Amino acid sequence: MAKDPVKSNLDVDYVVSFRIDPKDKDGSVSQFKQLIRALAGVGLTTEVRTGDETSLLVFIKAADEQVLSNVVYRSRMKDWLYGIRQVQPVQDTVSALTNEPLTDAERHRHIYQMITALPEDGGAGVTPNSGEWKRVEAVFPLHDHARNKKWLSEFSRKTFLSPEDLDDIKDAVGEQIGFYYAFLQSYFTFMIFPAAFGFSCWVLLGSFSPVYGIVNVVWCLVFVEYWKRQEQELSIRWGVKNVSVIQDKRRDFEPEKVITDSITGEKRPYFSAKTRLYRQLLQIPLAFLCFVGLGTIIITCYSIEIFISEVYDGPFKSVLTFTPVILLTLAVPPMSAFLTSFAERLTFYENYETKDAHDKAMVSKVFVINFITSYTAIFLTAFVYVPFATILVPYLDIFGLTMKPFAENDAQLKTPAPQTFNINPNRLKNQMIYFAVTAQIVNFATETILPLVTQKGQQKYKEMSNSRATRHGGASPLPDENDAPEERDFLRRVRHEAALPEYDVTSDLREMCIQFGYLSLFSVVWPLTPVSYFINNWIELRGDTFKLTTESKRPNPARADSIGPWLSSLEFLAWLGSITTAALCYMFSGSEDGLGPDGRPHLIKGWALLLCIFCSEHIFLVARLAVRTAFGKLDSANMRKERSERFMVRRKFLEEAGLGHAVKPLGGNGSGPNSPLRAVAEEQGTAALGDITRATLEEDARSETLTEGGDPESMRFWRRQRGWREAERVGVGLMGDLDWEGKKEK
Numbered sequence: 023m024a025k026d027p028v029k030s031n032l033d034v035d036y037v038v039s040f041r042i043d044p045k046d047k048d049g050s051v052s053q054f055k056q057l058i059r060a061l062a063g064v065g066l067t068t069e070v071r072t073g074d075e076t077s078l079l080v081f082i083k084a085a086d087e088q089v090l091s092n093v094v095y096r097s098r099m100k101d102w103l104y105g106i107r108q109v110q111p112v113q114d115t116v117s118a119l120t121n122e123p124l125t126d127a128e129r130h131r132h133i134y135q136m137i138t139a140l141p142e143d144g145g146a147g148v149t150p151n152s153g154e155w156k157r158v159e160a161v162f163p164l165h166d167h168a169r170n171k172k173w174l175s176e177f178s179r180k181t182f183l184s185p186e187d188l189d190d191i192k193d194a195v196g197e198q199i200g201f202y203y204a205f206l207q208s209y210f211t212f213m214i215f216p217a218a219f220g221f222s223c224w225v226l227l228g229s230f231s232p233v234y235g236i237v238n239v240v241w242c243l244v245f246v247e248y249w250k251r252q253e254q255e256l257s258i259r260w261g262v263k264n265v266s267v268i269q270d271k272r273r274d275f276e277p278e279k280v281i282t283d284s285i286t287g288e289k290r291p292y293f294s295a296k297t298r299l300y301r302q303l304l305q306i307p308l309a310f311l312c313f314v315g316l317g318t319i320i321i322t323c324y325s326i327e328i329f330i331s332e333v334y335d336g337p338f339k340s341v342l343t344f345t346p347v348i349l350l351t352l353a354v355p356p357m358s359a360f361l362t363s364f365a366e367r368l369t370f371y372e373n374y375e376t377k378d379a380h381d382k383a384m385v386s387k388v389f390v391i392n393f394i395t396s397y398t399a400i401f402l403t404a405f406v407y408v409p410f411a412t413i414l415v416p417y418l419d420i421f422g423l424t425m426k427p428f429a430e431n432d433a434q435l436k437t438p439a440p441q442t443f444n445i446n447p448n449r450l451k452n453q454m455i456y457f458a459v460t461a462q463i464v465n466f467a468t469e470t471i472l473p474l475v476t477q478k479g480q481q482k483y484k485e486m487s488n489s490r491a492t493r494h495g496g497a498s499p500l501p502d503e504n505d506a507p508e509e510r511d512f513l514r515r516v517r518h519e520a521a522l523p524e525y526d527v528t529s530d531l532r533e534m535c536i537q538f539g540y541l542s543l544f545s546v547v548w549p550l551t552p553v554s555y556f557i558n559n560w561i562e563l564r565g566d567t568f569k570l571t572t573e574s575k576r577p578n579p580a581r582a583d584s585i586g587p588w589l590s591s592l593e594f595l596a597w598l599g600s601i602t603t604a605a606l607c608y609m610f611s612g613s614e615d616g617l618g619p620d621g622r623p624h625l626i627k628g629w630a631l632l633l634c635i636f637c638s639e640h641i642f643l644v645a646r647l648a649v650r651t652a653f654g655k656l657d658s659a660n661m662r663k664e665r666s667e668r669f670m671v672r673r674k675f676l677e678e679a680g681l682g683h684a685v686k687p688l689g690g691n692g693s694g695p696n697s698p699l700r701a702v703a704e705e706q707g708t709a710a711l712g713d714i715t716r717a718t719l720e721e722d723a724r725s726e727t728l729t730e731g732g733d734p735e736s737m738r739f740w741r742r743q744r745g746w747r748e749a750e751r752v753g754v755g756l757m758g759d760l761d762w763e764g765k766k767e768k
């Protein structure tokens with residue numbers, strides 16, 4: 023097969039980018055030697071080329087298929103041992119790969135394991151950017167450009183991805199990203215209903231319609247339950263069910279001591295759950311810090327915004343309105359970065375044994391931070407500004423000081439008396455429209471377009487500075503100067519890929535989770551929200567594909583059996599939605615003009631509001647139970663398949679242990695161990711089938727019962743016919759005695 027250097031990867035499995043420290047030649051050289059030796063030690067072949075000005079690229083592939091198939095066999099055996107795969111892998115390693123060919127993702131995963139796993143687990147132990155391997159900048163596979171191109175063009179032409187498309191994604195980049203795509207796809211498909219329903223509600227019922235509220239809450243609930251189910255189905259389809267139990271140990275895990283497992287007898291590191299619980303208690307001050315730190319910033323900016331837009335009446339008003347937004351965009355990211363790093367440190371301190379547990383703990387903290395940054399402003403409008411504005415706005419006059427330089431006279435800064443102040447009835451709706459439309463566009467731009475522009479800009483800058491340096495002479499030699507001509511295109515491509523950032527599926531999942539939150543918590547404010555999200559999510563999937571295939575390094579495939587801890591965030595948001603929706607519906611659809619409580623809380627009866635929330639939330643819990651039960655009753659082909667596979671495994675075991683007959687079906691074909699037919703073969707040739715008349719048998723029976731003990735009645739009954747053959751014969755004989763119709767006619 024002819025190989026196009028741009029289209030094929032020249033059989034390269036992996037690339038390691040090694041950063042040279044120009045100030046430390048000896049250190050760089052010795053670590054490089056160590057790297058090559060470590061890789062060779064586990065059976066990987068290497069080729070080295072120049073990277074950029076101060077880096078080397080180490081190309082890696084498995085020395086031969088035998089090496090890889092050994093690794094695959096061991097991994098499959100481990101899966102089997104942990105119950106992830108039901109079919110025992112065949113021992114013949116060579117035929118293993120032909121019978122069960124590896125997908126790209128699996129091949130990459132195994133090679134990545136060989137590079138990064140600890141030496142005691144059979145790997146080279148190379149850990150990028152950490153410890154002794156700090157010069158190893160990145161370990162990554164190469165993009166499959168033909169496939170990427172196919173995805174980009176195919177996905178942009180269809181509305182829904184087929185299950186085969188999802189399989190294809192999973193085969194190329196691993197199950198973890200496969201699950202994200204499957205989630206996005208299910209979410210998008212499920213959104214058709216609320217989009218259509220929301221549109222009709224918008225036309226017919228307007229905002230704050232309890233009908234829309236109820237339907238939306240139920241929809242969120244059904245979707246989360248449906249996705250849970252879908253996740254299970256997929257994990258069976260992709261053969262990764264329970265894969266989370268096999269998660270690799272975290273390297274940073276520090277055990278208290280080593281104990282012997284009482285069941286398996288293996289020695290294993292141990293960290294007491296009690297100590298961890300004490301450490302986890304630190305999450306309480308962290309949450310407090312998040313609320314205070316982020317809350318202060320957001321509430322302050324929010325108040326300034328209200329003051330400027332609704333109190334201030336002086337010059338530059340239209341320009342000044344943007345100050346709080348600018349303040350917010352400047353202050354919130356550093357604050358959440360600080361809190362995230364704090365959360366990271368805390369999660370490390372909590373010292374989890376596996377990567378999964380660590381990630382889960384981290385995600386739950388990140389969720390709190392995101393929850394505050396995303397929803398505080400709209401919570402303030404709905405539950406503070408709208409009901410209490412007339413009471414609270416007079417207190418905003420402290421912000422008058424900040425506006426003083428702009429105001430012409432004091433009247434422009436004076437907060438109105440509660441009687442004369444009118445709230446902006448559209449504030450809540452405008453805010454929701456912002457989150458449903460504008461924020462989505464901004465997100466798309468920062469996520470997909472900005473990186474592209476930055477990358478192009480950097481490339482251009484590099485080219486320009488290079489050519490300037492060449493013109494002035496004395497330029498350092500370009501990295502591609504020594505490339506062999508036939509490799510030039512390929513190497514240029516690899517250098518480009520090496521410079522790309524890493525793809526992080528968590529950020530994409532987080533984005534969707536936050537969006538689901540707006541839908542569940544506040545979409546009753548503006549029923550067109552699901553329409554906007556429906557359109558956005560179509561674009562989102564294509565944008566993310568572009569990010570994955572063009573703007574990032576190809577990710578290291580990871581296995582997963584779910585979208586991970588985000589699922590519990592979705593559950594939480596669906597539940598919270600039942601509360602906020604009820605509260606919003608009560609407060610707003612209760613007022614005569616439909617504009618809500620008008621900033622004066624007298625319209626809201628506290629007891630009625632609480633009753634409303636209480637009922638809604640309890641109905642939600644009952645409905646959730648019903649939906650779960652209903653989904654639990656559904657059976658699927660995949661689940662049946664898994665069950666029968668599991669059954670086959672156990673049966674095979676028994677067969678191998680010489681107990682196979684115990685699970686074979688009884689009777690029927692006569693092969694069962696208890697089948698009396700079995701005796702036929704053994705007794706062939708005997709006189710068992712000889713002339714037995716009814717009379718002689720009955721005679722026998724009588725005489726026998728007289729000689730043996732026991733209950734004579736039943737003994738006699740059961741002794742009349744000995745064995746199935748006699749029973750058969752007697753039965754046939756009895757039938758001969760009957761008054762057959764034909765006989766009568768004769």
Ligand SMILES: [Ca+2]
Pocket residue numbers: 469529530533562566
């Ligand atoms: Ca995204």
